[in-house]
Amino acid sequence: MQIDLNNIKVFIEEDYDKLSKKCAEVIKAQMNSKPDSNIGFATGGTPVGTYKELIRMNAEKEVDFSGITAFNLDEYYPILKSDSQSYDYFMKDNLFNHVNIKKDRLFIPNGEAKDVDLECEEYEKHVMSAGVDLQILGLGLNGHIGFNEPESVFTGKTHHVNLDESTINANARFFNSYEEVPKSALTMGIKTIMMAKKILIMISGENKAEIAEKIFFGDITPFVPASVLQLHPDVTAVLDKEAGSRIMKRI
Ligand code: GLP
Numbered sequence: 169m170q171i172d173l174n175n176i177k178v179f180i181e182e183d184y185d186k187l188s189k190k191c192a193e194v195i196k197a198q199m200n201s202k203p204d205s206n207i208g209f210a211t212g213g214t215p216v217g218t219y220k221e222l223i224r225m226n227a228e229k230e231v232d233f234s235g236i237t238a239f240n241l242d243e244y245y246p247i248l249k250s251d252s253q254s255y256d257y258f259m260k261d262n263l264f265n266h267v268n269i270k271k272d273r274l275f276i277p278n279g280e281a282k283d284v285d286l287e288c289e290e291y292e293k294h295v296m297s298a299g300v301d302l303q304i305l306g307l308g309l310n311g312h313i314g315f316n317e318p319e320s321v322f323t324g325k326t327h328h329v330n331l332d333e334s335t336i337n338a339n340a341r342f343f344n345s346y347e348e349v350p351k352s353a354l355t356m357g358i359k360t361i362m363m364a365k366k367i368l369i370m371i372s373g374e375n376k377a378e379i380a381e382k383i384f385f386g387d388i389t390p391f392v393p394a395s396v397l398q399l400h401p402d403v404t405a406v407l408d409k410e411a412g413s414r415i416m417k418r419i
Contacts, residue, residue, distance in 0.1 A: 171419060173384040173385070173415070173419075174384055174385070174398045175398055175399075175400075175401075175403070176384060176397060176398065176403045176404075176405050177403065177404045177405070178384065178405045178406075178407065178412075178415070179404070179405070179406045179407070180407050180408075180409060180412035180415065180416065181406060181407065181408050181409070182408070182409055183408055183409065184217055184372050184373075184408050185217065186408070187217070187218075187370060187372055187406050187407065187408045188217030188218045188220065188221050189221055190406045191215070191218040191221075191304075191368060191370050191406050192218050192221035192222050192225060194302075194368050194404055194406070195207070195218070195222060195231075195302065195304070195368070196222075196225060196230060196231050198301060198302040198366065199231050199232065199233070199236060200231065202301060203232060203234075203235040203236075204235040204236070204237075205235075205236055205237075205301040205302060206236075206237045206238075206239060206298050206299060206300050206301050207236055207237070207238055207239070207300070207301065207302050207303075207304070208238075208239050208240070208241055208295075208300045208302065208303035208304060208356070208361075208364055209238050209239070209240050209241065209259060209263070209304055210240075210241050210304045210305050210306045210314075211240070211241070211242070211255045211258045211259065211306070212306040213306075213372075214306040214307075214370050214371070214372045215262075215304060215306060215370060216262055218304075218370065219262045219263040220262075222263065222267065223263065223266045223267055226266070226267040226268060232268065233267045233268050233269035234268050234269070234270065236269055236273065237273040237275070237298060238259070238264070238269060238273060238274050238275060238276075239275045239276075239294075239295050239298070239300060239356075240255060240256075240259060240275065240276040240277065241303075241304075241305070241313075241314040241315075241355065241356050241361075242255060242277060242314045242315045242353055242354060242355035242356065243255045243256065243276055243277040243278070243279040243353060243354050243355075244279055244350035244352075244353050244354075245277075245279050245281075245284060245328060245350060245352050245353050245354050246279055246280065246350065247279035247280070247350055248279070248280060249278075249279065249280060253342060253343060253348075254279055255276060255279075256276045256279065259274070259276060275291070275294060275295075277291050277326065277354035277355070277356075278291075278354075279354065281354075284328045284354065285328065287354065288325070288326045288327050288328055288354055289326075291326045291354070291356075292325045292326035292356075292357075292360060295326065295356065295360055296360070296363065299363075299365070300363070300364035300365070301364070301365050301366065302364065302365070302366045302367070302368060303361055303364035303366070303367045303368070304368050304369075304370070305361070305367060305368065305369040305370070305394075306369070306370060306371075307369060307370075307371045307376060307379065307380070307383070307394055308334075308335055308338065308379075309334060309335075309338050309375060309376065309379060310332060310334050310335065310379070311379050311382065311383065311391075311392040311393050311394050311395070312332075312335065312393050312394070313358070313361060313369070313393050313394045313396075313397075314355040314356050314357075314361060315329050315331065315335070315353040315354075315355035316329070316355060316357065316358050316361075316393045317329065317331065317332045317335065317393070318332070318390065318391050318392065318393060319390050319391060320357070320358055320390060320393050321357075321358070321390060322358045322359065322362075322390060322396050323357075323358070323359050324357025324358045324359055324360070325356075325357040325359055325360055326354065326355065326356050326357055326360055327354070327355065327357055328352060328353075328354055329352060329353055329354075329355055330351060330352050331349075331350075331351055331352060331353055336349045336351060358393060358396055362396065362399070362400055365402065366402045366403075366404070367397060367400055367402065367403045367404070368403075368404050368405075368406070369394065369397065369403065369404075369405045369406070370405075370406050370407075371405065371406070371407045371408075371411040371412075372407070372408045372410070372411050373408070373410050373411055374410040374411070374413065376407075376410075376411040377410065377411055377412070377413045377414045377415075378414060379392070379394075380407060380411050380412065380414065380415060381414040381415055381418070382395065383395050383397065383398075384398075384405075384415060385415075385418060
């Protein structure tokens, strides 16, 4: 089912598998229409199915990553790239090691940087000068995009951020304990994200239904960072039925 909500094309899919296939189709369309696209990739549990589908499409020659440049949204700080919880590791493990993307076309904020502010400044310059054609986003339970937590300014560039208690709790499921979750991160800012030509946001699961409703029907406010997407001219949102349940009740 497709609907337009506050300027955003919203697809509500039957289940997570269909959501993943739909998102992979959107990314494929971008790659096939512009084989040298700059794509902003996201981490988290939600995109894993989409990345699996892209790996299949690449193996079956439906998509070609050889001209693609990747810019990742965010990274924990500090963290070693070799740490299995780093987003650097996640992206290689879940996508980049399994497709024909060039290794020198992968850009991820450096969680090992000594000078964190300089790293953010340089990453921002790099992303801005290249220009992102399609930015992929997941959604935090508190409405964050990247690691732009509630109350982040809409003018924010790539920066170093302290994570919210709720984000640390949500991400603790990937670690052995709460203590092990890094308490800060590097993230593209909201302005960096909004400068992308197109945005694809994927939202899955019942626990995201309430925040999804706020994004599409609520006020545009820094208290719900993803609500800023209502101001972007080309956003596609793909939800599964669980995440879209409250939206469906309102339409
Ligand atoms: C992390 C990432 C976000 C991601 C969010 C949602 O906090 N920094 O970019 O969107 O998790 O993750 P999940 O898809 O696992 O719910």
